[in-house]
Amino acid sequence: MEYVFFKDEGLNQFHLDNKELFEERLLEEAVNVKDKIEEIKLIGNINLIANAHNVVLYVVNGNEKELIEFGKKEGIAWAKNNLTLSFKIEWIQAIRMTLWDFLNKYRQLNSEKDTEWFYKMGKQINRLLDVFFKGFFLSYSHYKDDLIESQRKLVEHLSVPVIPVSSSVSVIPLIGTIDEYRAMIMEEKVLQTIRDHSIQTIILDLSGIAEMDYNVIQKFMKLFEGIKILGCDPIITGLRPEVVSSIAKLDMSFSKKAKSKATLQQAIKDYL
Template sequence: MEFLVQNKSEVEEQLLSEAVNVREKIEEILLIGNVDLLNNAHRLIRYIVEQNEDDMIAFAEKEGVVWATYSLTLSFKLEWIQAIRRTLWNFLYEFEKLKDVFNDSKVFFDLEKKVNEKVDIFLKSFFISYSDYKDKLILAQQNLVENLSVPIIPITPSTCVLPLIGSIDESRMRIIEEKVLMEIGKLKIQILILDLSGIIEMEVEIINQLMKILDGTSMMGCKAVITGLRPEIVTKMIRAELCFDNKAEIKGTLQQALRDYMVVS
């Protein structure tokens, strides 16, 4: 370790020559994620040389979280770690030429096993940490998108509006069903106004699913009001012999429903 510290500048020069792609991105990575690749390389080398596996794994896990948080390129990380591996072996070779400590082949192969095993453990710990944290971020983003796609808006303590916009497929309809029934129970909603004016097209299967949601709404003791039905959807319902009349009250527009169910000063 003393030999490596004494040759710190040469180690860094070797690292940068080994990792050509990373060399061009060092400043950018530092700016984006506050990751100092050169200092981190010296830290990892010390853990490897001193066989400090516990601190090395903790360091790898922390690095994984940082790279996942800032979506830093994984190929750069892999190139950088392999550059560290090659650089360390180059300087072990220089150390051997000075000290002649590896004249016994068993000593050399034991060292080879220890060094490469620690590098592999670091990579494994890093990628597991990266993957786990990335999954958590993706799940959080999915939950956010789901909440934004089903925006139940309280109008009065007992009345809420659910404006639906864009296309609706089976996956989104399942989300709507879960969110509607959950919020009715949570907010004690007595009147739920579903505004469909932002829905241009709705397949018959989706309309059937919507009717089941209206049944569930009724079972929860909540009155459903549908507004903004477009002619295209109404035509499709007529041809499929479907009707909302016995499941919800129908209003032409959201404004009409708000006038009927709100006390306006």
């Protein structure tokens, strides 16, 4: 297929006149991406070919503002659909190489364009493609960071659920392993909840906790003190024998820090 060229046409029109050749050359460059084009379109409704033409036109026309916004939009789309970042990097590089080939061909066909113009246009291509990728990557990263943060907060919330059973009594059922990080989250959340909702009695059900090490036990002792300082009564329920044994071996005791009940049901019955 021969290149189409009309005298006095700009590089943008030259690109439009030869879209099929551009696409063919682009797919030759994007070795790993070309087989994923339909899959990416299906997953994220992203048309890589159409988007490549948009990027090229923004670049050759010097539309920097529009290019940045387009890059941000693309970044969010890729992050939202968990598309592989390496594919995007290869795709942008393929666009760069193909556009340079087109720039060189355009100069060969247009005798009015000298070396200085070619150099200036080449710098513009490289700079604006870098601008596009920067906008893409920053929005991609921000979206992922926000998602991770929201998931972290959700995990923290679920790991220390505070369940109100009346206007003044709340229950915290704890299940699984309590490490120092989770104990720290528990302390922050419990004390904040007591302050915010004027809770008078907080019941910590430990029936789902099979073991505690020294540092975690210390965290609980500190938590009970903080609860009392806020004018709230800490109640422990469901202490398992192995946990009681661990506490006794360390010559420590919860009894001076908090009241204890055998079961959660008993505590709720007594304090409601």
